[in-house]
Amino acid sequence: MSIPPGGVQTVQIPGSDTSDSDESVEDTDYPSRQHSELITGRQVPSVSAPHGHRLNSGARTPDHNFLNYSVCTLLNTSLAPSTMNSYRNAWKHYMAFHQLYYPQCAPLPVPVVHLTQFIATCQHRQLKPSTITSYVSAIAYVHKIQNFPNPAEAFIVQKLLRGLRRDGAKDKRLAFCLTDLENIISYLPSVCVNGYYAVLYKAMILVAFFGLFRIGELALSKLGQNNLIQKAGIQFEYANGKVSGVQVELQAYKHSAGRGARIPLSRQPLKSLCPVRALTRYLRRSCAYQGPLFHHPHGIPITTSAFCQVLRQCVIKCNLDPKRYTSHSLRIGGTTHAHLLHMPATQIQQLGRWRSNAYLKYIRPKPVPITS
Known part of the structure; x- marks a missing residue:
């Protein structure tokens, strides 16, 4: 069975013309x-022998x-x-x-x-x-x-x-909120080619949001697999015989300098937005291939371009600006959500793997409309 690139249906997306090229413009061959x-038409002075030397009589003087x-x-x-x-x-x-x-x-x-x-x-x-x-x-x-x-x-x-x-x-990207996540996830069945991909991308979205992950840690990018989460790095935690959380191991990440990290994911009160439930459901449907955590049914890793294509289509269906809501909006949104829940700053830094107060730039709550 052949898998379409990214496992998504091809959708023609209308948009304004912001291309840097324009084939319809008359070709004026400058410069x-x-x-x-x-x-x-400019004349070149006649050629004479410098310093009194004679020109090669056999050489033709160029006009x-x-x-x-x-x-x-x-x-x-x-x-x-x-x-x-x-x-x-x-x-x-x-x-x-x-x-x-x-x-x-x-x-x-x-x-x-x-x-x-x-x-x-x-x-x-x-x-x-x-x-x-x-x-x-x-x-x-x-x-x-x-x-x-x-x-x-x-x-x-x-x-x-x-x-x-x-x-x-200026970074003009905005943060996803929980309502945005609900709406985006609701459109996955209509964007993805089958149920497997809808389950897969839902897990990726929720893991990225609540774990403050970069998309290059969940999907294969041009930089390779060095920072990619592996299936072997997933460890479930249990309480009273039930899954209570997940520990996600990162062998490396941006600016890690060879250090790894373990990112905890906890159950969320809203079942439809719980990353632990979504990840568990995905792993039950995925094959037994070892290697990258998120992959196609035949084991090939999901790429960042495939993920971004799916997310973009869902964002457009939600009437959000795809230029301001991107894959990084999940990390921004997760940081903002943690801040609004009064998570200690040190814990946010540890979760997002920041070694300074750079996380403050990721706190971007949406303005609350003023009602009369």
């Missing part, structure tokens, strides 16, 4: 075309067209292919802006006010600060190669770029 235009071609080639070679492609893409985006707002004006040189408005347009499209900065660098390059005044050096442009970096440095 490579600028290189050729820079030297087109100015050949030399111009060589100059253009060297200029193109001065940029790495990836940089050239990035600059071309940036100029395409600027030309789309220019044609929309200033079609009657010459594209070069770019006035400072046009550049500031282009930056604002990019921010409105929710492009990353690094992407916008690279666009401005491309525009600056075009001006330098043409000996135009560089608008990117203007004070206001530099302040705008600094503002973008400062704003982008």
Whole structure:
């Protein structure tokens, strides 16, 4: 039986166009075309022998067209292919802006006010600060190669770029609350291809929330399996013949410096949101494969991309912003939940494996609406 990637149904997700590329924009081949235009038609002085030496009579003296071609080639070679492609893409985006707002004006040189408005347009499209900065660098390059005044050096442009970096440095991800978890879990049966995956992802969500786990500790990431929880690291605790809790062993984790950790999971009063019950139910349905804790029916580990795809679809169905509610919102939400339950700070630090008060940045309670 073949398993679809991530065990989820393929769903087309509508959204605003925030792509950094735009194939519909007219291809204006900058800056490579600028290189050729820079030297087109310019005469190169006749070649004479330096210091009185005679030229090789057998060597053909190159004409100015050949030399111009060589100059253009060297200029193109001065940029790495990836940089050239990035600059071309940036100029395409600027030309789309220019044609929309200033079609009657010459594209070069770019006035400072046009550049500031282009930056604002990019921010409105929710492009990353690094992407916008690279666009401005491309525009600056075009001006330098043409000996135009560089608008990117203007004070206001530099302040705008600094503002973008400062704003982008803020972590805008929000915390899941218990109500969010209930809603997300309720949509798992409609998102997953079968009951096994619905049980699996419910266990992953609740374990991540109440254990303050990073998703890379529950699912396979590009960094490999070093921090991945193994089935052998699960130990159940019993009281009066019933499972009362779970100890989850981590062999390594981010900034662990070779140290391991044991994370306790306790039963929760609300059965539908109890990580111990969810994990027990999942393990009863999973196969006897040893290795990573969460896996497909045939034993292959669940990947972080598969988990994030499932979570994103559920978040959208809950009418939440998928850009602000991500897999890390589970760790943020679990920390906030523990704080609201008045868990001691030292215990929160131990649970989340923080060695400082960095956990305070994860406490993000939702604002309570004011009722009249």
